[in-house]
Amino acid sequence: MSTPQKYRRIFDLMFKAYGPQHWWPGDSPFEIMVGAVLTQNTSWSNVEKAVVHLKGNGALDPQAIIDTHHKRLASWLRPVGYFNVKAKRLKSFCQWYLEAGQFNRLARLDTDELRKALLSVNGVGPETADDILLYAFERPVFVIDAYTRRLFSRLGYIGGDEGYEALRVSFEKKLQKQPDLVQLFNEYHSLIVWHAKYFCKTRPVCEGCCLRKHCTLVS
């Protein structure tokens, strides 16, 4: 089987097993961006609690977040952990977002320009930037996370210690001939996350691979 087919096959196996994931959860592009920052190294269920706090205080809005005192904002973010750093990150993101002209202005930039701009923000690293590019701006970007590394290194498709950009470009190149890249990358990343969360409780769909760090099912 050719390499592109191998990568496509893993997607097909997971899609057949789990179905469409309807990502990213959120009612607006801005909510998706906020969620992307808050979910760093944090479970999504905790992010939902923080988002409820923001909405309940009418603060799911860039200007409102900037105007909220750090102490108060941090208290709303308490469930996500790292609430002091994330309050600061959220403020610096909102500051940039307003100065950049918000969604409609940013949407004019091409994908690489937009990624560069996102990465200039304190608190937005490569994965968060690509989450935002894919799920808020609907750009054909393959998101690399810890699960993606584990899954494909255990499948023997990658080494696992490649740099972020090298992996992203590699995945995008291998799948570039596939139709509807935005939809494919959207489902692919979300399926990997779902697979990681529920695989151990069900059964393998891909060569007996489990995504937990110390899984003994994998040689």
Next chain:
DNA sequence: AACCAGGAGACAT
């Protein structure tokens, strides 16, 4: 009771 969660920045080497 350890382990893990949809990472990133600061800092040293």
Next chain:
DNA sequence: ATGTCTCATGGT
């Protein structure tokens, strides 16, 4: 460029 430390709550 690459490795280590810190940030911190909540579920299993």
